[in-house]
Amino acid sequence: MGCAGPYASSEMGRVSDSVPAASSSGAGSDPRLTSALVIDFVEGVAAIIKAERQYLTTLDSAIGDADHGINLDRGFSAVLAKLPEVADQDAGTILKTVGTTLVSTVGGASGPLYGTAFIRAGGALAGRTEFGADELIAALDAALQGIMARGKASRGEKTMIDTIAPALDALKAARANGADLLDAIHEATAAAKAGMEATIPMLATKGRASYLGERSIGHQDPGATSAYLMASVLQDTLEHTLTREGGTSHG
Numbered sequence: 574m575g576c577a578g579p580y581a582s583s584e585m586g587r588v589s590d591s592v593p594a595a596s597s598s599g600a601g602s603d604p605r606l607t608s609a610l611v612i613d614f615v616e617g618v619a620a621i622i623k624a625e626r627q628y629l630t631t632l633d634s635a636i637g638d639a640d641h642g643i644n645l646d647r648g649f650s651a652v653l654a655k656l657p658e659v660a661d662q663d664a665g666t667i668l669k670t671v672g673t674t675l676v677s678t679v680g681g682a683s684g685p686l687y688g689t690a691f692i693r694a695g696g697a698l699a700g701r702t703e704f705g706a707d708e709l710i711a712a713l714d715a716a717l718q719g720i721m722a723r724g725k726a727s728r729g730e731k732t733m734i735d736t737i738a739p740a741l742d743a744l745k746a747a748r749a750n751g752a753d754l755l756d757a758i759h760e761a762t763a764a765a766k767a768g769m770e771a772t773i774p775m776l777a778t779k780g781r782a783s784y785l786g787e788r789s790i791g792h793q794d795p796g797a798t799s800a801y802l803m804a805s806v807l808q809d810t811l812e813h814t815l816t817r818e819g820g821t822s823h824g
């Protein structure tokens with residue numbers, strides 16, 4: 574897709590060292606995910622959005638108003654500035670802060686949509702400094718439901734939903750088949766990429782691109798693309814975290 578964009582997560586706000594050891598994160602092989610993982614994820618998203626800002630904006634120039642990369646970079650830059658204030662908080666607080674910051678700093682449709690997603694995910698992880706795979710999936714589910722409710726949109730309308738919904742389906746299906754979280758997230762990211770690419774032949778029926786009618790056909794949706802970038806960052810972040818823990822935590 575021409576936007577490989579490696580991301581470099583900064584050391585800012587790392588709280589890995591201050592997070593207490595696992596105690597009650599669930600039985601057996603359930604991975605222990607922490608607030609530090611959430612911080613790493615958000616920093617990684619901010620970095621990839623900055624790196625791919627022009628690419629996202631170019632996609633939006635074809636079927637929108639050429640501001641998607643600019644919008645998200647503005648939002649996630651504001652998020653980065655806020656992160657140190659909440660870095661030692663629970664995952665719910667961190668995610669809600671990300672969401673409210675996006676809502677208040679991003680002008681376009683994507684601000685309230687992604688903002689709602691992060692706020693809803695934060696609601697699902699309220700009070701948690703540690704959580705397992707099922708809670709992560711519940712948080713992602715809440716994020717998707719938030720976007721669909723806020724945007725009054727569903728699959729097949731050429732939006733970010735066309736990336737996120739199939740990715741979550743793949744994640745849940747892989748887990749139901751007994752895959753560990755890392756394998757499941759790889760399947761989810763592959764489904765996210767396929768979902769993003771599937772927006773190319775779609776007719777837009779929501780958002781600015783819908784004003785173009787038939788002329789929206791043949792272009793990849795910018796929001797579906799930023800959603801894929803976020804999925805790839807989630808995969809990388811989980812890979813780093815779970816591999817660093819020495820392979821005992823794959824669940």
Ligand code: ADP
Nearest residue numbers: 641681682683724726732733779780795796797
């Ligand atoms: P704007 O369209 O206001 O300029 P952006 O350019 O930042 O906002 O974001 C556009 C993206 O937002 C689209 O590519 C699409 O994925 C997503 N989007 C727009 N409207 C909706 C909606 N109603 N539901 C879900 N996603 C939407």
Ligand code: MG
Nearest residue numbers: 637638640641
């Ligand atoms: Mg736009």
